[in-house]
Amino acid sequence: MSESVAPVITKRRADQDDAAKAAVVSVTSTTRLWRRFSLLLAPVLIVALALVLWFYYQSLGVGTTAQIQVSSALDWDTKLRPQLTQHLTIAFWSTLLVIAIAVPLGVLLTRSGVRKIGPAVLTVANSGQALPAYGLLIIFLALLGQGARTVIVALVVYAILPVLRNTMVGLDSVDRSTLEAGRGMGMTRLQTLLRIELPLAVPVIVAGIRTAMIINIGMATLAFLIGGGGLGITINSGLKLNQDPVLLVGAIMVALVALTFDWLGALAERFLHPRGL
Amino acid sequence: MAVEPKIRLDHVSKVYPGTDTPAVSELTLDIDPGEILVLVGPSGCGKSTTLRLINRMIEPTGGRIYLDGDDVTDVNPDQLRRRIGYVIQQIGLFPHQTIAENVATVPKMLKWEKKKISARVDELLDMVGLDPRVYGGRYPKELSGGQAQRVGVARALGADPSIMLMDEPFGAIDPITRESLQNEFLRLQDELRKTIVFVTHDIDEAIKMGDRIAILGKQSVVHQADTPERILAYPVDDFVRSFIGAGTAMKGLAFERVGDLDLAPFDGPNGNGESGAEPTGTITADATLYEALEEMLRTADGKTIVLDDSGEPAGVVELSHLSDALRTAQDEARRHYDELEAAS
Structure with a gap:
């Protein structure tokens, strides 16, 4: 009797484990994705801001019209x-x-x-x-x-x-x-x-x-x-x-x-x- | 019997600063080479402390510790610990290192060659039932509890120490996995023949794992240190009796095999004995008496047919065989303790 029950229990546990692990993986992978995205986004914003500053600075006519x-x-x-x-x-x-x-x-x-x-x-x-x-x-x-x-x-x-x-x-x-x-x-x-x-x-x-x-x-x-x-x-x-x-x-x-x-x-x-x- | 003990604790004590009562008081214990000695006792009795005194994770405040006859009470504790495997309940794998790196910890500290280390890591992972190609590169968080403790054991075996200290190694693992880890570990020990000191609070685990069991009371006082069979057959005092709890007779039956009994003759499928009822249950000769009793209870019959290797009935085991076997074990244990007393 006991032999026939044990594998079923083991299997169910393994399934639950897998489900739990999958959930964890999906959570970590979204946060990881977001982190990677923000790491890429920041330099884009920085470059954009720098360009704005450069054009603004040019428009001021420093040393000429200013x-x-x-x-x-x-x-x-x-x-x-x-x-x-x-x-x-x-x-x-x-x-x-x-x-x-x-x-x-x-x-x-x-x-x-x-x-x-x-x-x-x-x-x-x-x-x-x-x-x-x-x-x-x-x-x-x-x-x-x-x-x-x-x-x-x-x-x-x-x-x-x-x-x-x-x-x-x-x-x-x-x-x-x-x-x-x-x-x-x-x-x-x-x-x-x-x-x-x-x-x-x-x-x-x-x-x-x-x-x-x-x-x-x-x-x-x-x-x-x-x-x-x-x-x-x-x-x-x-x-x-x-x-x-x-x-x-x-x-x-x-x-x-x-x-x-x-x-x-x-x-x-x-x-x-x-x-x- | 003149074997030198692998580990000798000689009146070892530990008194923590600021306390009057010692945590371990004058403990004297010999551990023979190749045996599993289980330290078992209620929580707070100092069994873990005792274990940690051996590799001096806790420094003793009195007494001497000998390994292979050498006094190691004052040697460099870091050097000492590299010779002793150490497995703890929390496992303590290094989360930032791969499984292979974890297992390589001690060989690396001992400055083995790279090739030798990686061969050893593969061998160890194979030994504990983890495929090195699959698991070697993984990180601890990717393992289940049972797998993690397999790695814990492999890591402790890293530099092939002759002594292993195990502090409730399977305590935090679910019952089904624990059972299979215990069995695998015993099978491994059959090959490796390490000297193992094993701490648990679970008497059933102690009975299963121990070649000998030391039952410890308050301050690690040894109430009884003997084989599981003898302890079950003859608990020396009330403390031991209450600690091993109910069902000692049943537990004792697990240590004898049906094949060792003087069986009653089998009278054929129809020609039955005086009882009138035909025994219906069957077991093999290598079954334990515990399994025989189980079979008798299952069939609600006072006896069970024993089959030989070819599946032919070899005899019949009866309830009286079991009680005789228990009585013999008790008599043997009592005689043993009487002799000990007479000798002292």
């Missing part, structure tokens, strides 16, 4: 290009420093032994972000004087939280049983960190880095306040001169930079995502 104020504020070689370079430099170095500080710190704070002080460190990092960015810049101006370096330090303090928090969360959310199995097979602590914990935490950590990078690109717009340069100068000129074209060109350029790097961040998330997850 007002002298506008021509001077929007001159590519003396204003826009150096400002763009400064802007990117500030964002690049502040993001790099954030990664260099926050990722190792996050690793350290999730090791057994120092784990207990993790929340305290997070609170401190939190307060960095709780302060208004403007206030933070002024504080560091008072401490370190004018210039792009001061801006970079302030941005590191401001943007460290997302990377630190995501590193800690990413490492903490690694399934304990994989670590147990790894240790049980004789992996050293360093090996479990490098081969299991970090690879599995990469998606979360990269998402934090992407957030920090976008914060830094946005905040670099304020760098001009303490003599750090950047595209904020053009936006500020537009406001001061009451010249909408100047304001628009500056704002759209900042938006283009932010969108481009956000897209690069999305690409990084996509390609650094471990297979099998």
Whole structure:
């Protein structure tokens, strides 16, 4: 009797398994499709916006028909290009420093032994972000004087939280049983960190880095306040001169930079995502 | 009997900091080469802790641990663990690695040659019944629970360790798959002859898997460590009796085969004995007494015909055979324990 019943039950279970698996597959494949689509859509929008900006800029007649104020504020070689370079430099170095500080710190704070002080460190990092960015810049101006370096330090303090928090969360959310199995097979602590914990935490950590990078690109717009340069100068000129074209060109350029790097961040998330997850 | 134990736990204790009562108290246990020793006991008795003391996932606070006669209580735990297979209930496959990469974990750490590793991975996957060409490149999330634990076992066997520690390996798997995994594992063990320490809370699994069973009480105190047959025939105390629960006699019947009995003669299809009723059920000589009883109950008859290899009736097994067999087992176990007591 029992022999004849068992295969039927097994078969039914297998069918249910297949149905469940098929449902899961269809859900993941639609989200995956959508993600791929948005990864392709973003550059199209960015290029379109850049083209709009270029045509708009051409139509202004900078250096020819435009007002002298506008021509001077929007001159590519003396204003826009150096400002763009400064802007990117500030964002690049502040993001790099954030990664260099926050990722190792996050690793350290999730090791057994120092784990207990993790929340305290997070609170401190939190307060960095709780302060208004403007206030933070002024504080560091008072401490370190004018210039792009001061801006970079302030941005590191401001943007460290997302990377630190995501590193800690990413490492903490690694399934304990994989670590147990790894240790049980004789992996050293360093090996479990490098081969299991970090690879599995990469998606979360990269998402934090992407957030920090976008914060830094946005905040670099304020760098001009303490003599750090950047595209904020053009936006500020537009406001001061009451010249909408100047304001628009500056704002759209900042938006283009932010969108481009956000897209690069999305690409990084996509390609650094471990297979099998 | 002078075989050196493969694993010797010598008064091993574990006291967690901040607690007074030890989790494991002065445990002494020898595990012979090639046997499956099952640690079984109610939850919280410290059986998992005991298992994890052997590969020092938990560091003992007292006592010594010997493998092959060598004191390993103070050797590098990472080196030690590469010599010991470890299988856990949650399996813990690395989700970002393929099945083949998972299985290659320990050989890779031991820096085997690439060719040797891939040959070993194929061999192991074959061994646990997964086609390496089909499954080698898959990721853990694409496997069912039963398949995942097969990979877990293959991974633990990676560098061919002589010792395996298994912590409720089939505990989270549905009953039908569990049964087939248990059977396959026992068949595998027939070839591999590993020394296995197996933790479970399920006495039936312990009886099925164990060459010997250690029944543990609070703080991993060994109440009885013996073959399943003897434990069922002669539980030494009330704790063991209540833990193995009801139906010990029935469970005990599963250890003897009909062919080993002194059968009553078969009187032919019509010429029956004194009882007047013709036994209708039939079983083969390699059936267990448990199956014989099952057949008797099914046919509502006090006896069952035993068929030989050619399908001819070889004799008749009667209810009294079963009770005799149980009594013999009990007597043997009691004598064994009396002798032990006399010797000490």
